[in-house]
Amino acid sequence: RSFQVLFSFLFKGQEYLRQSTDNNIVFYNIETGESYTILSNTTMVSLEILLHSNVSHLPPYKWAYVYQNNIYLKQRPEDPPFQITYNGKENKIFNGIPDWVYEEEMLATKYALWWSPNGKFLAYAEFNDTEIPVIAYSYYGDEQYPRTINIPYPKAGAKNPIVRIFIVDATYPEHVGPREVPVPAMIASSDYYFSWLTWVTDERICLQWLKRIQNVSVLSICDFREDWKTWSCPKFFVSTPVFSYDAISYYKIFSDKNGYKHIHYIKDTVENAIQITSGKWEAINIFRVTQDSLFYSSNEFEGYPGRRNIYRISIGSYPPSKKCITCHLRRKRCQYYTASFSDYAKYYALVCYGPGLPISTLHDGHTDQEIKILEENKELENALKNIQLPKEEIKKLEVDDITLWYKMILPPQFDRSKKYPLLIQVYGGPCSQSVRSVFSISWISYLASKEGIVIALVDGRGTAFQGDKLLYAVYRKLGVYEVEDQITAVR
The missing domain is CATH 2.140.10.30 (Dipeptidylpeptidase IV, N-terminal domain)
Structure with missing residues (x-):
């Protein structure tokens, strides 16, 4: 639906x-x-x-x-x-x-x-x-x-x-x-x-x-x-x-x-x-x-x-x-x-x-x-009443004077004392924004709710709406900082 x-x-x-x-x-x-x-x-x-x-x-x-x-x-x-x-x-x-x-x-x-x-x-x-x-x-x-x-x-x-x-x-x-x-x-x-x-x-x-x-x-x-x-x-x-x-x-x-x-x-x-x-x-x-x-x-x-x-x-x-x-x-x-x-x-x-x-x-x-x-x-x-949807959390990391906002999509019965597989959905295209407070049901929703996988999305350097320093950091350097920021956020 x-x-x-x-x-x-x-x-x-x-x-x-x-x-x-x-x-x-x-x-x-x-x-x-x-x-x-x-x-x-x-x-x-x-x-x-x-x-x-x-x-x-x-x-x-x-x-x-x-x-x-x-x-x-x-x-x-x-x-x-x-x-x-x-x-x-x-x-x-x-x-x-x-x-x-x-x-x-x-x-x-x-x-x-x-x-x-x-x-x-x-x-x-x-x-x-x-x-x-x-x-x-x-x-x-x-x-x-x-x-x-x-x-x-x-x-x-x-x-x-x-x-x-x-x-x-x-x-x-x-x-x-x-x-x-x-x-x-x-x-x-x-x-x-x-x-x-x-x-x-x-x-x-x-x-x-x-x-x-x-x-x-x-x-x-x-x-x-x-x-x-x-x-x-x-x-x-x-x-x-x-x-x-x-x-x-x-x-x-x-x-x-x-x-x-x-x-x-x-x-x-x-x-x-x-x-x-x-x-x-x-x-x-x-x-x-x-x-x-x-x-x-x-x-x-x-x-x-x-x-x-x-x-x-x-x-x-x-x-x-x-x-x-x-x-x-x-x-x-x-x-x-x-x-x-x-x-x-x-x-x-x-x-x-x-x-x-x-x-x-x-x-x-x-x-x-x-x-x-x-x-x-x-x-x-009404259609979703009997369906367990994943939970979402939006937080930020401060790394080397850079703020990395991230979204965690968690299984419905998520227990912080347990271990879960982690999947990073990577996209950091210039002027894009993945970490948004919007409703969405997609393939990653299924993976979190049905397969018990934790999904993470990270807005690194090159993404939009956080000032020019972050936005223009990738100018003439596409594919460099985006990868570094995803790895940094996971660590």
Whole structure:
């Protein structure tokens, strides 16, 4: 059985979109309680990705989806689709969805489509894997014989996918075809990555680019030129922004002078940035900026890097005041949160990932009062009542001025006076984090509960959210300190 985390998109006003337990896509009105199905589970089966426009105050809603690596647009759910791209090809050309390396290592999402705020434009990425070497492996499913899965897989030093960004007029796609957004010259001259895209307004967009060696990051701000129907990118900044209401100044997370990633406010240049948060912890994500508040997540509470809580900080007064929204909600069950906010933060959804069973709730954006439980996983809770799950402990070691956080997954009847076999689950990829306060049932859960094996996970040098000293220790030394730290932790 798997747990459900059921929230996708919050709209303006009182509506939100969710995926029901039977995989239908459903609209729900908070105030009236009315709901209706937009797409049935049978319709969804063959789609790679479905993405709606954000404009809820100007119905009907627009929809974009990817089918067989090509993008289709629907002005209304009942309208026939309009095909945007035609060159999509399995394992060769990916439109609107990332290939393996971008999904796994760069975007960390299954989509590469982005609606402008009012649904006027649709931006998408095209990934060309034509020259990427292919890796093949056997998949053992329900069939009598295994299937062979082929994936374009660039290894270290091999050729990477070629990525291009396009924007299409979603209102008149048949008259104004996709327009390519230029890559910054200082990036285009060598191997590069595209790392994210942010809409500022309907006619201003920001794209983040990165050199392959990952020592230079460029943010391009591009404006739509109505006369030429093109996108011009005259300015370049280094950052990942969340723009304020003036569409010029913005907030971003980057390292402060002490080597911890915090929120800064930039009005003109990065050199003149005003630091908003500070401390020996890290800000993780900025969710929403309104006229008077900024909502973000961090691992500040009680000093555990593997936890996440949601905070509100006032930006309309000085000095700014800070409130933790989630620190004292269901404390035993919930220590790792993410959130989704409607426009103007009138409502927000909280998703708790653990360490207890995940639960999703809807809240009033002004009072923080819980309005509705969206999903509390009662079915899974009942199914697990007679199952002995392993116990988990999260602790830390201090070794040679380095803090190593570790998680122990222990058999249900663990006795400290007895000896047990120990298995180390090793993963220390750059910017990763294994020691987190999240609920999970996996192969190592089985080994601990059924076979009586103690499992250990260690976040060593190179892992994230504990400051730059630990994070960048492995720069140009991959595979050295990671091994040393795993061995040190076991000893």
